Amino acid sequence: MHTITSPAAGQTSAARPVVRVAVAGATGYTGQELLRLLARHPAVRLTLATSSASGSAARRLPALGRVWNGSLTPLDPNALTREADLVFLALPDAATAELAPKLVEDGLRVIDLSGAFRLRDAAVRARWYPETHAVPTGTAYGLTEFERDVVREARLVANPGCYPTTSLLALKPLAAAGALLPGADVIIDAKSGVSGAGKTPSERTHFSECHGSVSAYGVLGHRHGAEIEQGLGGVVTFTPHMVPLDRGLLATIYVRVAPGTTEEALGDIYERAFANSAFVRLVGASLPAIKQVVHTNFCDIGWRVDPSGRAIVVSVLDNLLKGASGQAVQNMNVMLGLDEAAGLL
Numbered sequence: 001m002h003t004i005t006s007p008a009a010g011q012t013s014a015a016r017p018v019v020r021v022a023v024a025g026a027t028g029y030t031g032q033e034l035l036r037l038l039a040r041h042p043a044v045r046l047t048l049a050t051s052s053a054s055g056s057a058a059r060r061l062p063a064l065g066r067v068w069n070g071s072l073t074p075l076d077p078n079a080l081t082r083e084a085d086l087v088f089l090a091l092p093d094a095a096t097a098e099l100a101p102k103l104v105e106d107g108l109r110v111i112d113l114s115g116a117f118r119l120r121d122a123a124v125r126a127r128w129y130p131e132t133h134a135v136p137t138g139t140a141y142g143l144t145e146f147e148r149d150v151v152r153e154a155r156l157v158a159n160p161g162c163y164p165t166t167s168l169l170a171l172k173p174l175a176a177a178g179a180l181l182p183g184a185d186v187i188i189d190a191k192s193g194v195s196g197a198g199k200t201p202s203e204r205t206h207f208s209e210c211h212g213s214v215s216a217y218g219v220l221g222h223r224h225g226a227e228i229e230q231g232l233g234g235v236v237t238f239t240p241h242m243v244p245l246d247r248g249l250l251a252t253i254y255v256r257v258a259p260g261t262t263e264e265a266l267g268d269i270y271e272r273a274f275a276n277s278a279f280v281r282l283v284g285a286s287l288p289a290i291k292q293v294v295h296t297n298f299c300d301i302g303w304r305v306d307p308s309g310r311a312i313v314v315s316v317l318d319n320l321l322k323g324a325s326g327q328a329v330q331n332m333n334v335m336l337g338l339d340e341a342a343g344l345l
């Protein structure tokens, strides 16, 4: 670490160590969001950003002109170790599964946006992430609002998936408060913008396939279902849909609560759960919309209940921010003992 002697914007201390950070996968959708956030962050210095292609010429990212003036280099694990204290991995699962343990072994702290290290149960992990052979000691699941204590100490943070973040922020407070009727179905009907699939086009994400259309995918077989069940400790029915938006994610969640439970009672549960959470906004019966949260790190949650005990919770976020890079920076802030909102509001 290097030390600066004048306070950076948003900092109060006279001399704070500047943490050197790097982004691997910086040419991808989440990687570019990371560059945008980290280039303006008051307490870290972005020292390295990598693409995948080895030996290719330097590339530019036109969208980041005047925001970040660095250049992209091909991925080189040794350069990451040399030039960074903390590394963000915004790579495909297989690339991360191989790279992250080495970086942790080299003494770096790592925040991984892929799914490679999110699932704790080895058999479940082998089904969804077969390339992950071992999870390094000191790995934490980084759903920040519920995991601050373990994230603070972690060597490797497995940043949650976008659907799990949306769903678990809405469901965990109800489960923890015992508000979900035992044995009743939990149904998550979720919609994501196309950037959720990353930048490499496929038949499903091709403009002429998804423009003007909505489709379900991964029905009864999406790996984020396993991650949500891990976080909730119970079975869920999870159906993702692709909608013709570039970014944003909305989950409509159907649960059963005791008959007579009021909207105020659910509101109290949520207020208690998120009293110290800058990035969860509770909107109650007015119900949130994707437009309110795109380009922010907020997750907005609203709910309605009828007297029979049918409760519907709607949760929205930006898949590239609170669902990925924003939450990753939030986790970095916790790991470094900074204000959790630094560089994010």
Ligand SMILES: NC(=O)c1ccc[n+]([C@@H]2O[C@H](COP(=O)([O-])OP(=O)(O)OC[C@H]3O[C@@H](n4cnc5c(N)ncnc54)[C@H](OP(=O)(O)O)[C@@H]3O)[C@@H](O)[C@H]2O)c1
Binding pocket: 024, 025, 026, 027, 028, 029, 030, 031, 050, 051, 052, 053, 075, 089, 090, 091, 092, 093, 095, 113, 114, 115, 160, 161, 162, 195, 196, 197, 198, 199, 200, 319, 320, 323, 324
């Ligand atoms: N998109 C989302 O909403 C979202 C949300 C949460 C989590 N995630 C996860 O975050 C990770 C990144 O997602 P993304 O959507 O940003 O992906 P993306 O747009 O496809 O970008 C992938 C990045 O990884 C690089 N890359 C590809 N193969 C590589 C390899 N073998 N070795 C090194 N670098 C390689 C690419 O470099 P080149 O440009 O050189 O090909 C690019 O920079 C994924 O694991 C994804 O599951 C994504």
